[in-house]
Amino acid sequence: MSWTDSRDIINILFKETLLPFHEQLKSRGEALIPLGPDSSLNSFYISRTKTRMDREDFEVAAYEDAAGFAVAMHCLWDIPSPLDLSGIVGQHAETARALAEEAEEQTEEVSPLTYVMF
Secondary structure: OOHHHHHHHHHHHHHHHHHHHHHHHHHOOOOOOOOOOOOOOOOOOOOOOOOOOOHHHHOOOOOOOHHHHHHHHHHHHOOOOOOOHHHHHHHHHHHHHHHHHHHHHOOOOOOHHHHHHO
């Protein structure tokens, strides 16, 4: 996979999807993540019910195709929220598909330049 091609794909996702989404939130006075402390809280300390990590906490779901990824994203982002994240799932899935295609095209041969570096 070419670093330049991957960066182009990610830049397109950022410029065509994430940046307009951010501008939409900004115009409504909202933010995707908190930008400052919450004055209604007495403390930032949160008592966790689960204090130890399990094997499942480190596992990442793998999908055979972009459609499976899109379905999983829709399920994750389709929860009731003031932010409509489900509207940008399609572009994320398309980006994942394009990056997966680039990764498949990559050969396992090691560049001779790698040997020169070390």
